[in-house]
Structures are given as C-alpha cells and as structure tokens.
Amino acid sequence: MAISESTIAAGKEADTRERLIKAALRVFANRGIASATLREITEEAGANVAAVNYYFRSKEELTRTVLETCLRPINESRLRHLDELVARHGEGAIPLDDIIEALVRPMVMNSIDEYGGRSTVRLILQVRALPQPMTNTILANQFDRIHRTFIEALSKALPDLGRAEIGLRYDFARGAIMQILGDLDPAARDLPDLGIKHSGLDNESIVRLLVAFISAGFTAPGLLPVRAG
Amino acid sequence: MAISESTIAAGKEADTRERLIKAALRVFANRGIASATLREITEEAGANVAAVNYYFRSKEELTRTVLETCLRPINESRLRHLDELVARHGEGAIPLDDIIEALVRPMVMNSIDEYGGRSTVRLILQVRALPQPMTNTILANQFDRIHRTFIEALSKALPDLGRAEIGLRYDFARGAIMQILGDLDPAARDLPDLGIKHSGLDNESIVRLLVAFISAGFTAPGLLPVRAG
DNA sequence: GTCTATAACACGATAGAC
C-alpha cells in the first residue's frame, strides 16, 4: 500500500534479473554455454528476448554473473567450515576426515538447484572441460584461495606427504567429487546409461561415502619424495 | 613406381579422411564440439571446406567418428589388460592394485595426442559434462562393457563391499582419473591457474600415483549394507 | 522496463564446375 511506484519498479527489476540468472544457469547446464541461446533463456525466464541485453550487457556478461553467483556460496561455505576447524584446533593439525568433509559437504549440499538437479556442478564440469580465458579467470578468482587454504591444512594433517603429492591427491579428490555429483543429476540420468546407476542415495550418504573414499586415498603411503619446507 | 593412379587416389582419400579426424579431435577438444566450425577443422586439416561433407555426411557424423576412433583403442587395451589378469588368476580374485592399474594405465598412456596433449580426455570430459542423446549413445556403447567387467572383477577382489558401494567408488575413480588427465594437458595449463600445477610428472608416475590413491580409497571400510548375492 | 523489428553476421550444407 505504501509502496511507491519506484519501489515496485525496483522490485520488478531485481525479480526479472534474478529469474534470468536462474534460467540461464539451468539452460547453460543442460545445453552448454555456447549452444544456449538468449531466446531459450529469456523464454525459460518468462522475459523478453531483449531483457538479457538490458540487464546484462551481453551473453558473456550474463555467463560471468551466473558462474559467480552459483560458485560464491559454495566456496564461502567451505571457507567457513575450514575456519571453524582451524579455530577449534589452533596451531595443531586438523583431523583428515574433518578437512575432507569441509571440502565435500558444501559442494554436495549447496549445489542443488531449485528442481533438485545439479546445474551448478554440470556447469563447473563444463567450463573445466572446456578451458576458455574468460571462464578460467572466474574459476581462478573463485577457487584459488580455497585450493591454497585446503592444501595448507592437508599439509599439516599429513606431514609425511610432500606438497606435490598432496596437491595431486587434492585434484584427484576434486575430480571424484565433481564427476559423481554430475552423474547423480537426474537430468543426466534420463539419457542412455553412462556408468552406473546410483539410485536412492541421499545427500548425507554421498558426503559420508566421498569422505571415506577420499580420506583413505590420502592416507595411502606417499610415492613422491618429500621436499624440505 | 608400380603404384597405380587408383591406389594413389585411394591413399589420398584415406589420408584426407584421417587428417580430418585428427584435426577435428583437436579442434573439438580446444573449442568445444558445438563451437567448433567445419571451417576451422578443414583449415587445420589442410582440406577444403566441403571435405567434411564429402567424407562424412555431416558434422554430427564426423563427431561420431572422432569419438569412436579415440575411445576404441583405450577400452580395447583395458579389456586386454583385464583379460590377462583373469587368465592369470583363474577363478580366484585378482589383486586390487592390478585391477585398478588395468583401468588407469590404458587411459593415461593411450590418450596422448600427436602434440603431447590430452585432446581425447578433454573431449570425453566435455561430452560427459554435457549429456546429449547422440554422444551419450556412443559413450554407452564404448564404455558399458568396460564398466560391467571392471565392477565384476572389483566385486570378487572386495567381497566385503556391496555392489552399490563398489559402483560408486568406481565412479569416484573414473572422476579422479579423467579430471587429473584433463588438468595435465598443456593446452589447459597455459590459461589462468585452475587448481594446482603438476609439472614434471611423467606418465608412469601418474599411473602409480593414481593407482595408489584409488586402491587405498577402495580399501576403506564399507558404509553401505552388503546385499546378498 | 518491456516489447517488436531488424541489422549484421556466421554457420552447416550443397550445387555444380573442374
């Protein structure tokens, strides 16, 4: 009632903009960023074709916004988890399982889209599989600190392993996490069988199973020489 | 000298066709299947723009051929390795490390393109990240038997784990293998930092490090109930 | 802020000469 017209306009603006971002995430994930057209995205968002060019400058700017919007909360949650662990253990090493869980849980829990799918995961898999300058810059900005922080914590927890081996195993872990979440997306399961069906697994189980596998992998004896440092 | 004109023509035909496949693999991997244009591919192959439509019926048919051409040798090698292990151990269980190595080594060793890159890996990552009916059918045809065979061998080697958990860990392993090989491709390393630099790692070390990590992961105690069977 | 209409361009595919 007391809402002015400009407030309504501003509310409407934010709404269309947000709807465009959500629709773009889904269309990008399902059809590929390059193949996705502004017509599909705007139709899915219930907006006009010209809306993307009005709210974002271009398709590229929309892509940037979508990526940053869906990555930020996941990585913020990871850092929050890890900060809590650091606070709890002070200078001492953090138990391996806890570090891995801080890496796994936010990605499993916060990458679910409004339809129960894994659009965010499939989008990340896409831009990782297809390195392009623009998306790589975004990934670097979003993930660089995370990687450094986790590898540092892992180095303290696993003093017998060198940095090179920890970095490598950390990337093994990232691959395992992302691929399984991509496969679990119902949108990917409709299609002809890729790999194995994993039906009836709740997210909590996924976390526990990933943590068990990855922690065991990290506990394997090191093969590379440990550098001083 | 004794080569007839028709032989020369046939040789030339096979040559252009093959050059197109190799060029397409590289361009697909670097720019994405959807974004890759026939103009880029034919230029890279030193052929005419119309050559793709002459040798293959369409871009889609070319894509199919490229995928099958680069996947077949890898999976044939995996089956060969595993068959040898089965022959050696008869009805008994195969040691876990040997099964994992039969899974890992062919992908690490046979996915290297003529420029030392990992075009094949990045192409697989692409089509897995972006499920489409056509490419999924090819993946299913190429990988289905592999998955079944390996999971069966793993079940014998790890009788304390249920099929569901083995299938899941098998997919963890596939994710770890593919993502690390994609990251190791020099073509992906030029760009802004994604994850960690893994410089100076030879392929033999990659195999050993992957096998160590994955085998340890499989050895972790099971979390899911074991079904009878 | 939202719409229609269209400009400017790139693509896959093909026809037809050589």
Place this chain on the structure above:
DNA sequence: GTCTATCGTGTTATAGAC
C-alpha cells in the same frame, strides 16, 4: 576428389515504439 559460390537458417545485439 577437390574447389568456389551461394542458399537458407539461426545467432547476438540494438534501435526505437510503447
């Protein structure tokens, strides 16, 4: 088997009415 020229289509982006 290889080439040039071109057709038809679909794309992003924008100009301008509402």
